[in-house]
Amino acid sequence: MNHDRRVRLFRNGRNQAVRIPREFELPGEDAIMRKDGDRLIIEPARKRSLLALLASLEPLDEDFPEIDDPPPEPVDL
Template identity: 45%
Template sequence: MPKERKAKIFMNGRSRAVRIPSDFDLSGDEVVIRQETDGIITIHPARQKRSPGELIEWLRQAAPLGQEFPEIEDLPLRSVDLDLPE
């Protein structure tokens, strides 16, 4: 069953804000807020942007797949007509 709690809405500068209770932990520093046509508001953690260096580091530390990839037959090249109709 989903958790549900009341939360206070307050002013923060010229914006309205909602204090999210600590037991509703969200990762990251940003959220995506969506208001549906029926008034329901959802809040989701925003996707974290990753740098190329983080991916390379993850790949270096990742465990090997433990399987060999099958050989792939090199097919002969074929010409393709790239002329577009006018």
């Protein structure tokens, strides 16, 4: 499904822009753009889950102090 379509480039302030035709519309409001030689590649930005974000973080190499955590006092209602 390789469709070619000629599009016009235009200026939007100091940026060069291109209007994406409906048949090439991407989902969402964000995209990833990268350059591969003379080609520009635009892909939808994938939503990252909290678990994926946490898995990407480096582990902490420090010991945390022990904290005295007694059970709460009973409350008379």
